[in-house]
Amino acid sequence: MGKYILRRVALLIPTLIGMSIIIFAMVRLMPGDIVDSLVGLDPTVTPEAKAELRRAYGLDEPVPVQYARWIGGIAQGDLGRSYRTRQPITQEIFGALPITIELAVYALLMSVVVAIPLGVLSAIRRNSWVDFSARIGGLLGLAFPNFWLATMFLLITSLAFHWVPPVFYIPPTQDLAGNLVQFFLPALALAVALMAIEMRMARTSMLEVLRQDYIRSARAKGVRDRAIYFKHALKNAFIPVITVIGIQLGVLLGGSVIIEQIFGLPGVGWYLLQGIQARDYPVVQVTALFLATVFVVMNLFVDITYGFLDPRIKYD
Amino acid sequence: MTQASASSSTSPATINQVILRPPPTLVQRVGYFVRHHPIGVVGIVIIALVVITAVFAPQIAPYEPTSQTFKRLAPPSAINWLGTDDLGRDVFSRIVYGSRISLLVGLIAVTLALSVGVTLGVLSGYIGGKFDNGTMRVVDLMFAFPGLVLAIVIAGLLGPSITNAMIAIGIIYAPTFARVARGSVLTVQNELYLEAARLTGGGHVHIVSRHVLPNILAPLVVLVTLSMSTAILTEAALSFLGLGTQPPTPSWGKMLSEGRRFMEIAWWTTVFPGIAIVIAVLGFNLLGDGLRDALDPRLRE
Numbered sequence: 025m026g027k028y029i030l031r032r033v034a035l036l037i038p039t040l041i042g043m044s045i046i047i048f049a050m051v052r053l054m055p056g057d058i059v060d061s062l063v064g065l066d067p068t069v070t071p072e073a074k075a076e077l078r079r080a081y082g083l084d085e086p087v088p089v090q091y092a093r094w095i096g097g098i099a100q101g102d103l104g105r106s107y108r109t110r111q112p113i114t115q116e117i118f119g120a121l122p123i124t125i126e127l128a129v130y131a132l133l134m135s136v137v138v139a140i141p142l143g144v145l146s147a148i149r150r151n152s153w154v155d156f157s158a159r160i161g162g163l164l165g166l167a168f169p170n171f172w173l174a175t176m177f178l179l180i181t182s183l184a185f186h187w188v189p190p191v192f193y194i195p196p197t198q199d200l201a202g203n204l205v206q207f208f209l210p211a212l213a214l215a216v217a218l219m220a221i222e223m224r225m226a227r228t229s230m231l232e233v234l235r236q237d238y239i240r241s242a243r244a245k246g247v248r249d250r251a252i253y254f255k256h257a258l259k260n261a262f263i264p265v266i267t268v269i270g271i272q273l274g275v276l277l278g279g280s281v282i283i284e285q286i287f288g289l290p291g292v293g294w295y296l297l298q299g300i301q302a303r304d305y306p307v308v309q310v311t312a313l314f315l316a317t318v319f320v321v322m323n324l325f326v327d328i329t330y331g332f333l334d335p336r337i338k339y340d
Numbered sequence: 341m342t343q344a345s346a347s348s349s350t351s352p353a354t355i356n357q358v359i360l361r362p363p364p365t366l367v368q369r370v371g372y373f374v375r376h377h378p379i380g381v382v383g384i385v386i387i388a389l390v391v392i393t394a395v396f397a398p399q400i401a402p403y404e405p406t407s408q409t410f411k412r413l414a415p416p417s418a419i420n421w422l423g424t425d426d427l428g429r430d431v432f433s434r435i436v437y438g439s440r441i442s443l444l445v446g447l448i449a450v451t452l453a454l455s456v457g458v459t460l461g462v463l464s465g466y467i468g469g470k471f472d473n474g475t476m477r478v479v480d481l482m483f484a485f486p487g488l489v490l491a492i493v494i495a496g497l498l499g500p501s502i503t504n505a506m507i508a509i510g511i512i513y514a515p516t517f518a519r520v521a522r523g524s525v526l527t528v529q530n531e532l533y534l535e536a537a538r539l540t541g542g543g544h545v546h547i548v549s550r551h552v553l554p555n556i557l558a559p560l561v562v563l564v565t566l567s568m569s570t571a572i573l574t575e576a577a578l579s580f581l582g583l584g585t586q587p588p589t590p591s592w593g594k595m596l597s598e599g600r601r602f603m604e605i606a607w608w609t610t611v612f613p614g615i616a617i618v619i620a621v622l623g624f625n626l627l628g629d630g631l632r633d634a635l636d637p638r639l640r641e
Contacts, residue, residue: 285581
């Protein structure tokens with residue numbers, strides 16, 4: 025197990041380098057000149073000024089040198105400076121990170137708390153009304169776009185309760201209750217699709233496990249239903265659910281870009297979109313790499329969790 | 341071996357009956373699907389409705405989707421069934437025309453992903469070796485990105501337009517097609533019929549087009565259907581963020597984001613485009629689920 029974790033962590037490095045090359049190449053391969061798109065069609069900017077700008081940003085160097093400089097900086101903890109705000113990106117992105125993480129974790133917890141019991145209940149009481157409504161809910165939950173749900177939540181709270189979410193971000197250190205209230209609707213909007221997927225998965229894998237021989241043996245021995253479900257079945261039914269959660273983390277991060285925008289939460293996704301709108305390439309590059317890194321690392325955690333949950337899975 | 345065990349357990353008469361029974365006709369197959377996968381049929385009906393709406397949009401929509409002739413932000417009424425937006429355009433007509441954008445973007449993006457992904461995946465599985473290794477490492481890297489984030493970055497860098505949204509969606513889905521196609525090729529690779537085709541001197545093109553592709557079709561059909569639903573969602577998301585379809589073209593995602601500014605005084609501008617997205621996505625999800633159960637039980641969750 026220890027060896028496996030070490031190998032997976034070591035494998036992170038080539039993965040991250042590969043991703044950084046893809047992102048860097050994407051930005052360089054885009055049509056149009058970076059400086060041109062930055063200054064726009066402003067006729068007052070002379071060609072000399074543009075050349076000056078290009079030199080200042082290091083864009084006059086060969087692309088491999090630019091890449092080496094960029095990745096070398098990242099390796100040393102220097103993520104570069106934003107074209108737009110001229111601030112070091114490191115500072116801005118780490119300020120934004122807690123917001124995105126909180127949103128993702130909040131949504132994940134919410135979805136698990138609702139979806140797993142519902143999925144298990146749906147499997148145990150197969151073809152009952154609980155099962156039937158859970159399955160319909162699962163189908164609908166997958167079809168609801170999170171940005172529409174978010175909009176509907178805001179519409180309902182404002183029309184029915186005359187409540188609008190706070191305009192500015194409330195840090196949990198300042199006002200924990202206020203923070204949790206502020207994040208409730210955004211997290212819920214993100215959680216619905218997750219709930220649907222986890223619920224479906226929990227239901228199918230529970231049904232699968234309940235068909236296994238060892239469950240029948242336990243029944244034959246006279247083990248009570250409750251013990252069968254909670255002691256024998258649940259643990260093994262969890263493994264596919266965790267796989268699905270791992271895959272869905274990417275959806276969660278993607279969704280946070282939109283949800284942060286709707287609720288005005290200055291997280292990493294919001295920062296990325298700001299960068300895209302301002303054609304702030306250093307910010308776009310770093311933020312995309314950053315989100316991808318978070319995704320890869322979270323998936324690593326998911327893979328490692330398997331080993332703890334299921335002794336049948338051996339890594340070496 | 342199969343023959344020996346079959347003759348020992350079954351009488352020759354049953355074998356003849358089994359062999360002589362004609363393959364099910366298309367009608368029989370459809371009948372079977374309808375009886376056994378009613379959810380898939382609901383999906384087909386929904387998709388058919390959306391497609392009909394898109395094809396006959398000029399006949400169905402009561403007004404031009406871009407004409408700004410009505411009172412602004414008027415609530416639903418006999419004249420404007422779903423109300424009007426902030427520029428005095430008929431919401432119902434815009435939703436009807438919006439179905440064209442959603443289907444078109446979905447269709448082109450998925451076709452792009454399918455052609456690029458399947459080509460790479462089939463070649464990878466068929467050739468193997470270094471080519472396979474190289475391609476699959478790139479595919480792994482693409483999977484390491486959260487899909488929507490990648491789509492947002494690509495669409496943002498290329499510049500907001502409907503074409504670029506299609507390209508972005510196509511790029512993020514191609515790796516999935518490559519992986520599924522490669523896996524399917526690997527499973528048919530060792531089948532006897534493929535060996536027979538090789539031994540009888542079939543060329544590579546012949547083997548891939550006549551023997552490999554038809555046998556990996558089932559998982560791809562399922563993937564295409566399910567990808568249509570996510571592509572429609574992604575297009576709506578990109579347009580919502582201003583990175584997809586540009587005004588005045590009616591796109592459901594764009595309508596939703598435009599309506600958001602006035603939602604407290606005109607709820608209909610945000611509620612109805614969202615319902616349209618839900619219906620279209622639901623249709624493809626239901627059909628995809630049904631097809632998956634029918635065509636490829638291995639893909640079942």
